[in-house]
Amino acid sequence: MEKVTCGECGHLNPYGTHLCESCGKPLDEKDKQASMVDMRYEGVARRSQTYNKTVIDKIWNFFSSVKIGVTIIILTLIASSIGTIFPQEMYIPGNVDPAQHYEEEYGIAGLIYYTLGFHNLYGSWWYMALIAGLGISLIIASLDRVVPLYRALKKQKTSRNEGFLKRQRLFSVSETKNAEDMLEKSEDYLRRKRYNVKVENESLLAEKNRFARWGPYINHIGLILFLTGCMLRFFPGMYVDELIWVREGETEAVAGTERQYYVENEKFSIETYDENNETFAPALERAGGSQIKTYQTDAVLYESSGGTVGTEPDLTEIKTDNIEVNHPLRFDDYALYQYDYKLNELNVMSLSMNDRESGETIGTIDIDLFDPQGEYDLGNGYRVVIESYFPNFEFDENGEPSTISDIPDNPAFIFRMFSPEHPDEGEYSFVAIRSNEDIFGENTYEMSFEGVETKNVTALKVRKDHTLPFLIAGGSIFMIGLIQGSYWSHRRIWLRRFGNELWAAGHTNKHWASLKKDFQSLSEKTGLTVPEDKQAKKAMEEETSDGRDDDNGRN
Structure with a gap:
């Protein structure tokens, strides 16, 4: 589409411009006849309001719409709130079946919640969409407005x-006999008021x-960075928030490290407040007994040097530390928190x-409850x-x-x-805690409980977050833009001499007072x-006119 030439200053304006970018002359017939020109975006040509032919134009116009952006925000807020009705799957016990857990804990509502996939809502494809x-809408809406606005302000x-x-x-x-002197005084005063003149x-x-x-x-830039950080949390290697349970004396792979790192729980211990201490005694009595002061894991961190699949990895000790609450074990980009x-x-x-x-005791077997053997031979034909x-x-x-x-x-x-006696x-x-029963009748032999060994287990939260810089930068930039746009206003004052007359006009994007x-x-x-406020005058006239109409109606 051809550019529009301004009849006064000769400036070439993009097709669709309402006010000349250079001199401000109204180019549209509506603006020529209106009592006030539309200064929104300086009357410049926006792509979304000018082009609507190709598929790209239609996509651009769709996402540049403020209504579409607000609709996406509302849908995102509704979806986010649905995800908080019940805990997400990452927050339920890891040793239970999610389908069974949601139905047992929350009934039919929990079953529907799980069936619809809301238990993993924030990682679902449609939530990411x-x-x-929202990010695409922010980018396109910003470019659609900021580029022509910048061009118009620069060329004015x-x-x-x-x-x-x-x-x-x-x-x-x-009207004055010395318009030139008034113009000079105005220039001097406005400079002292810190205007760029x-x-x-x-x-x-x-x-x-x-x-x-x-x-x-700038708000939009901050939001885009923040949304980018949120989306990156679902990319492999960018964010890890996993829980691992490690028993005393055992070694487990650190979740999220692709079995590169392992952690051993050498010992788990708990320290309680001294009930005989006069400082803590009253508080402990109100709390109903001893209270935990701290709990810690004496941990050893290993790094795997590889190995073939199905074999035990070759581990090299690289660090030891006592993991306590608010005192994690840090390595590379990871941190192990006592959870x-x-x-x-x-x-x-x-x-x-x-x-x-x-x-008579025939023999004793020791069953590893986490890895029981299928058969135990007691000798002499007993097994x-x-x-x-x-x-x-x-x-x-x-x-x-079950x-x-x-x-x-x-x-x-x-x-x-x-x-x-019963070789074939x-x-x-059937043996359980506090239960020992024959299944098919009177047995000659029975299994009897002799004892049990226990272990303390620690739960360590594995954290890795490469998205945090995006979130911090996005939030900070958003706040800068919010302050910048809220506490200051863009003010302009125009003065032009016509003989013995000095015309004055003013515009601001807000804070007209x-x-x-x-x-x-x-x-x-x-x-x-002092310039007259046309908008306030028009509103007052309409209010007065409405009042007269009401009086005539009552009469």
Whole structure:
């Protein structure tokens, strides 16, 4: 589309421009006939309001719409609030089935919540699409406005068109015999008021706080950076927030490190407040007994030097530290925080095979509750086979034995005991805590509980966050833009001499009272006629007209 040539100054304006970028002359017939020109975006041509032919134009126009941006924000807020109705999957116990957990904890609502995928809402493709759509909307809406606005403000002339001046919201004409002297006094006063003043061809342009116009767009930059940081959390290697449980004396791979690092729990300990201490005694008594002062893990960090699949990795010790609350173990970009613990978790259970009639002990087996063997040979034709193992035993809805989780909080076994008397079929026995039953009748032998070994378990939170710089930078830039756009206003004052007349006009993007106050002060110093607020006058006339209509109606 061809550019539009201004008939007064000859400036070439992009197609769709309402006010000449250089002199401000109204180019659109509506602006020529209007009592006030539309100064929004300086009357420049915006792509979204000019082009609508190609697919790219339609996509651009869609995302540049403020209504579309607000709609995406509302949808994102609604989706985010739905994700807080029930805990996300990352916050439920890791040893339970999510589908079963949500239904058991929250009933039919929890089942629907899980079925619809809301348990992993913030990592879902459609939520990421909303975030991406919001970011695209911010980018396109900003470019659609900020580029032409910057061009118009940069190219504006000091001497403005008559039609531009008289159609400003604040406008006045001062008749004086010495207009040149009044212009000079105005220049001196406005400079002292920290305006940037330009004088050219008996015209004056005083401008102040132009930087305030860029506040909203700096906001957008901050939001885009913040949204980028949020999205990067779902890219591999950028963000890790995992929980690992490590038993005393055991070594586990550090989650999120692709088995490059391992951590050993040498010892877990708890320190409580001294109940005999006079300082703490009253508080402990009110709290109902001893309270934990701190808990820590004596940890050893290892690095794997590789190894073939299926073999034990070669570990090299690289660091030792005592992990406490608010005192993590840091390495590379990771940190291990003390998060939780479990005392006296069942680890090894000892049982003996006994003759029920004589009470004679045939032999004893030690069962590793986390890695039980399938068969235990006691010698002399005696052996015990574990037919079924239920680490956390319960009866299901059909009355059948089942397990809630893989953690041995309530272990139960179905044993098959072979002996010289029963070498082929064996005898079946069900053994659980506080339960020892024959399954198919009276047994010759039985399994009896002898003892149990326990271990303390520590829960370490693995943290890695490369998105934090994006979030901090985005939030900081957003606040800068918010302050910049809220506390300052872009004010402009135009003065132009026509013989013995001095025309004055003013515009600001907000805080009109401040600009009126500047004009009032300028009038007191120079004798300039204070400009009239056309918008306020029009509103007053409409209010008066409405009042008269109401009076006529009542009469």
